[in-house]
Amino acid sequence: MNSTHPCWCGQTDLTDFSPEYFCCENCQTLVLKNWPPAERFDVIDDASDFYGRSYYESHVTENYGLPSLAKRARNDLNERCMHWMRTVLKYCLPPARTLELGCGHGGFVALMCWAGFDAAGLELSPWLVEYAKSAFGVPMLTGTIEKQNLEPDSLDLVLHFDVLEHLPDPRTTMQRCMELLKPDGFMIVQTPCFPLGRTYEEMVRNKDRFLEQFKPAEHLYIFSRQSLVRLFSELGAPFLYFEPAIFNDYDMFTIVSAHELSPHTEQEGTEVLLRHPEGRIVQALLDANAQHKELVRRYEEIDADREARLQALRQAGARIEEIEADREARLQKLLKMDALYKAMEERLASKSAADGSGAAR
Numbered sequence: 001m002n003s004t005h006p007c008w009c010g011q012t013d014l015t016d017f018s019p020e021y022f023c024c025e026n027c028q029t030l031v032l033k034n035w036p037p038a039e040r041f042d043v044i045d046d047a048s049d050f051y052g053r054s055y056y057e058s059h060v061t062e063n064y065g066l067p068s069l070a071k072r073a074r075n076d077l078n079e080r081c082m083h084w085m086r087t088v089l090k091y092c093l094p095p096a097r098t099l100e101l102g103c104g105h106g107g108f109v110a111l112m113c114w115a116g117f118d119a120a121g122l123e124l125s126p127w128l129v130e131y132a133k134s135a136f137g138v139p140m141l142t143g144t145i146e147k148q149n150l151e152p153d154s155l156d157l158v159l160h161f162d163v164l165e166h167l168p169d170p171r172t173t174m175q176r177c178m179e180l181l182k183p184d185g186f187m188i189v190q191t192p193c194f195p196l197g198r199t200y201e202e203m204v205r206n207k208d209r210f211l212e213q214f215k216p217a218e219h220l221y222i223f224s225r226q227s228l229v230r231l232f233s234e235l236g237a238p239f240l241y242f243e244p245a246i247f248n249d250y251d252m253f254t255i256v257s258a259h260e261l262s263p264h265t266e267q268e269g270t271e272v273l274l275r276h277p278e279g280r281i282v283q284a285l286l287d288a289n290a291q292h293k294e295l296v297r298r299y300e301e302i303d304a305d306r307e308a309r310l311q312a313l314r315q316a317g318a319r320i321e322e323i324e325a326d327r328e329a330r331l332q333k334l335l336k337m338d339a340l341y342k343a344m345e346e347r348l349a350s351k352s353a354a355d356g357s358g359a360a361r
């Protein structure tokens with residue numbers, strides 16, 4: 001274990017941030033304190049290596065409470081995959097050659113193929129590669145991107161969903177990906193976003209969801225927007241477009257390009273998808289996902305309205321109780337005055353009776 005691993009930017013003088021992370025003040029990246037051994041970063045033996053079979057079958061389910069791979073291979077398609085697809089189509093229309101690093105079960109690679117892309121996936125674990133091939137019948141590469149025999153300038157789009165934070169040498173790996181891109185190619189990067197200006201103590205106090213990204217077994221560098229811009233600017237890709245992330249509480253979702261990009265309209269994407277049968281299925285999934293999101297939005301709106309009405313009713317109830325108590329107090333006062341009045345009357349009556357009998361004598 002080397003507890004003073006330098007930042008990706010080269011800085012070795014790092015500031016304490018949390019029990020598990022340093023902060024690099026030079027580039028604003030969080031750097032893991034206890035750096036794992038180098039063999040952690042590849043899979044040679046699926047049975048024993050960190051990112052081997054057990055990572056998916058037990059590590060992420062037991063330690064992070066994530067669903068099983070089989071569940072993910074079913075549920076992700078109409079959830080995060082639709083969010084990703086919508087953003088891919090905004091910047092890149094089929095046909096185009098794409099590669100997804102760390103594609104997991106391969107469901108998104110399949111959707112990309114059905115959308116009309118010439119898509120492939122890459123995973124470290126041979127077991128997972130076989131899983132993706134058998135579950136979705138997608139083209140897969142095995143091992144790190146550095147080990148692949150791919151032509152430079154051959155890809156239109158490289159996708160990294162939850163990959164960057166796991167890389168021991170993000171500059172070299174991203175440099176390699178940049179070399180694989182065609183001159184007008186670009187990348188999409190989803191990674192946790194270190195929110196600047198918040199201390200660790202504040203995060204703990206506020207139960208900040210970003211803390212879920214402190215995974216010292218595997219999240220080596222946690223980038224901020226600033227450090228992401230710096231990394232890719234240094235690699236010759238200074239155009240970064242920050243799109244909404246599906247998990248916006250802690251992630252950033254960024255289009256990274258060497259040149260300026262002009263987005264396509266949703267209609268343009270739809271027209272391309274409707275040209276072939278599998279594309280129609282993808283469009284139907286996108287439509288269903290949009291309808292689902294709209295229903296959730298309406299449900300939340302109605303729920304908020306219901307809550308507001310309930311609050312108003314509670315306030316009205318409290319006001320009625322107040323008025324009732326006030327009425328009761330006034331009644332008690334009146335009854336008391338009435339009793340006093342009667343007592344006075346009785347006293348006056350008995351006094352005048354006494355005076356009358358005296359006068360008669």
Ligand SMILES: [Zn+2]
Binds near residue numbers: 009011024025028
């Ligand atoms: Zn740094």
